[in-house]
Amino acid sequence: MADLTEDELLAEVLPLLAGPRRDRLGPGDDAAILESAGAIVATTDTMVRGRDWRDDWSSPEDVAAKVLIANLADVAAMGAVPTSILCTLVLDPQTPVDWVLRFARGLGEQCRRYAVSVAGGDLSSAPAGVAMVTIAAFGELPGDPVLRSGARPGHVLAVTGPLGRSGVGLALLEGASAGGPVGGELPAAGVAHHLRPSSPLGQGPIAAAAGASAMLDVSDGLSRDAARLARASGVVLRIDGSALAPDLNWAETYLPRDLARACVLNGGEEHSLLATFPNAASVPAYWRVLGRVETVPDGANPQVFLDERPLAEAGWDHFHPAR
Template structure:
C-alpha cells in the first residue's frame, strides 16, 4: 500500500466532520468557519522519548497522542474543534500497524467531538505522532488562562493524583506489580521486594486501572466547562506534575500558590506502588506528572457550586490550597508538609529527562 492509498484508508476511519468544518481531510488544506475565538495547541509523542511500543499498543499510542493534546484545550475552557496530525513512520512499520494508530486517534476524536481535519505522513527515524488541536469559545475572554489567579482564591483539583506515575512504574518494572501485592502475590515469578513491602497492598483491578491512567488519559472537557462556568480565574492541566504546573500558574499570575500536601486526593494503589518501589506517594502525586487532571483557582464563594457542577460530570473536585499575594521573591508554588516546611517541587522536564515511558 502506497502513501496515498494509506491516507485514504486512514480517512475511512475518521468520524464525520463537525459543523465548523467546511472542507476537511483530502484537499490541500482544511477550510473551517470558526464563528468565534479559537485556541490552538501543539503536542507530540516520540518513540524512545515519550513512548515505548513494548509497554503500549499502537491503538493506545494513537489515543494518548490526541488525548494529551486535547487536554491543553480543556485547560483553557475551550470546546474541542479540529485536530491536524502528522505521523512519522519508522522503517519496518507496516500499514496495518499504522492503521492501528489511526484507529486510536479516530476513537478519541469520536469520544470528544473532535474533527480530524487533516495531516501528513512521512518517514521518520522513530514513530512520531505530532498533533495540532484547535478549540473554540464565543469570545477570547471566555478562555481561562494560567494568569488570572488572585490572592484569596482557592485552589482545586479534579480527580485523583499520582495514578499515571504509579502506572508508569508498573509498566516499566513488571516485577514491581508482584512486589506491590506483598505476601499474597498472584503474579507468577514473585519479587523479593514483596517480602519487604509494608502498608497497603495492590489488587489486579487497581493495578490495571493505574496502567490505564498512564496509557489512556482522559481530557477533562466536562469538568473544564463546569469550572469555567463557576468562575475559575486560572486553570492548567497537570502534565508535568502538580507542583511544576502550579508553578506555571504562580509565574503567570504573579502570585504564591500554597498547596496542602495532606489534602491531595491520591489515586487508589499509589501508596502500594510507591511503597514497593521505595518511593513516597507524595512524590508521585506532585512530581510524577501525566495525570491530565485540572488545577484551577476559584473565588471562595464559587467553590461549593463548582464542586457540585464538577461532581455532576462524574469527576470529584478537591480543595487543595490557596492563592496568596507575593512579592517577586515569593512568586512560586509551595507544597506545604504537615510539620512545616515544603516538599521539593521538581516536575517533568522534556530536555533533562530524555526517556519518559
C-alpha cells in the same frame, strides 16, 4: 509500510478517521477549512517512541488515545471546547501498515467519542526506528478564556480529577521492565491511566463559567505545573497536604509510600485540571479544594508550598527526564 505508496496508505487511513462533525473542508485538499463563530484556541503536542511511549507497553490504539487527550486537555484548560484536530505521523518506512491502521482506527474512535473532527494532517518518513505522532487541536471558547496568570491572593486552589495515577502506572511499568521489586503480573487498574489517560474535558468550560481565575492541565506533574501557575500569576500557592490523601491512599496500594508520594506530587501525563477560583463558593461540583492563593512575601519569589514547606519543583522535563 514500504509496500504502499503514500496515497494508497492515505486511502486506507482517511475512512477510519471520518466523524460525525463536519468541517467546511476536511482532509483531501491542500488545507482544511474550519468554521468558527469566535476566537479559536489552538495547541499542539507530540509523542516520540522511546521517550513518550514504548511499543512493548502501548498498543497503537493507546498511543492514539494518549496523544489526543494530551491535546484536548490543553484546549479544555483554556476553558474551551475542542472541535477539530490535525494529525501528523512521522514513521520509519519499516513500520507495519497494521500499526498505522490500528492507530488511525483508534484515533477515529476517540475523536468520535469527543465529537472532534480530524480536519487533516501529514505523513512523513523517518530514519530507522523513529516514530513520532503530533496532533494539533483547535477549540471554541463559549465565554472568556482562562489563562495561567489570573490567580490572586485570597483565591482558592482546586483540582478536578485524580493526581498520580499516570505516574503510578509508569513506575509499575518501569519496575516490571527493570525486573525490580515491582515485577510479575501488573495490576491493570494501576497501569490503565498511564496507557490511556482520561481528562475531565467538560470541566474546563464549566470552571470558566464558574469564574475560574487561572487554569492548566497537570501534564508535567503537580509540583511543576502548580509552580508554572504561581509564576504566571505572581503568587504563592499553598497546598493542604491532607487534601491529597485520596490520591496518596490509592497510590500506596501499588507502591511503597515514598514512591507513591513522588507520583502524586510529581507524576506527569495526568491531565486532571488545576484551577483557582475567586472563593470557596465558586468552586464547582466535582472539584476538590487543594489549598489557597497567597501574596508573595517581600523579597521572595512566586512558589508553591505543601503545608509549611516549599514544594520542590520535580515534575517532568523533556530535556532533563531524570529530574
